[in-house]
Amino acid sequence: MDTIIGLGQAGCNIADKFKKYQQYKIYKIDVGLKGLKKNGIYDMPKQSTSENYEEECPNMRNFFKNCSGEVLFILGGSGDISGASLAILEHLRGLKINVMYIRPDVSLLPERKRKQEWAVFNILQEYARSAAFERLWLVDNTFVEQIIGNVPLIGYHDKLNELIVSTFHMINLYNHNDSVTDTFVDPYETHRISTIGVGTLESPTHKLLFPLYKTADLRYYYAINKDRLETDGQLFSNIKERVKASLTEETKTSYGIYSTSYEDDYVYVVCSTPVIQRQKINHSIPKENA
Numbered sequence: 042m043d044t045i046i047g048l049g050q051a052g053c054n055i056a057d058k059f060k061k062y063q064q065y066k067i068y069k070i071d072v073g074l075k076g077l078k079k080n081g082i083y084d085m086p087k088q089s090t091s092e093n094y095e096e097e098c099p100n101m102r103n104f105f106k107n108c109s110g111e112v113l114f115i116l117g118g119s120g121d122i123s124g125a126s127l128a129i130l131e132h133l134r135g136l137k138i139n140v141m142y143i144r145p146d147v148s149l150l151p152e153r154k155r156k157q158e159w160a161v162f163n164i165l166q167e168y169a170r171s172a173a174f175e176r177l178w179l180v181d182n183t184f185v186e187q188i189i190g191n192v193p194l195i196g197y198h199d200k201l202n203e204l205i206v207s208t209f210h211m212i213n214l215y216n217h218n219d220s221v222t223d224t225f226v227d228p229y230e231t232h233r234i235s236t237i238g239v240g241t242l243e244s245p246t247h248k249l250l251f252p253l254y255k256t257a258d259l260r261y262y263y264a265i266n267k268d269r270l271e272t273d274g275q276l277f278s279n280i281k282e283r284v285k286a287s288l289t290e291e292t293k294t295s296y297g298i299y300s301t302s303y304e305d306d307y308v309y310v311v312c313s314t315p316v317i318q319r320q321k322i323n324h325s326i327p328k329e330n331a
Contacts, residue, residue, distance in 0.1 A: 043110025051117035058206040091124030098128035118161035138174035223297030240308035245286035
């Protein structure tokens with residue numbers, strides 16, 4: 042992605058974390074933001090309901106006039122400002138748009154916010170299924186927390202956002218670089234609902250940032266130290282065996298191996314499905330992803 046657009050507090054906080062990577066242009070939209078539109082800051086007029094945010098959404102075509110390349114549009118569903126998301130996306134028509142949806146701990150939301158979140162969550166999936174944008178990336182903060190482990194209250198969201206952004210960035214980076222070897226093919230047109238995750242070389246299982254139901258496509262990204270690639274005679278066969286362990290009749294599995302200068306090795310995964318996710322509250326990690 043060349044352009045990152047954050048909507049609302051959750052979206053803007055995550056967009057900020059992308060600033061440390063030079064290849065992204067950052068836009069932020071929220072109520073009460075300080076800054077100039079020419080610097081990618083849009084102070085959205087405050088509205089009383091999510092419906093009002095949609096109906097009174099300003100024309101932002103001029104604000105986005107310099108957007109180019111791929112776009113990652115980031116939002117959470119519990120804030121009223123999420124009601125403006127579809128109107129804003131309409132102003133980006135013609136660009137290659139991906140949406141990242143950050144799901145909060147739904148069980149802690151008041152009833153009105155829970156209904157609103159459920160509506161946004163489902164509408165975005167339906168739009169993805171209809172190819173209104175390229176892909177919908179789903180993230181559940183509770184699953185991110187479980188991956189990190191115990192997180193202090195001060196800096197809680199910073200830690201979660203850092204994991205989300207670093208994982209997404211690395212996958213995006215490898216998608217735009219040559220592998221040492223890979224078995225990747227173009228994803229199916231219908232597989233537009235996705236999540237990302239992390240794994241280890243020691244285990245064929247992985248931990249996802251969202252409990253995706255009915256995974257149809259698994260793509261593993263192995264980031265391996267260059268010296269190990271040159272000296273470890275068992276590495277390639279071990280990777281292939283671990284990938285095969287995830288292969289089922291319902292799930293197509295592929296992998297790419299990338300040479301890095303990092304001291305440690307990393308494993309990232311993209312899971313995709315054509316199936317609308319209907320789970321309302323389920324914060325236990327599925328056994329296959331534990």
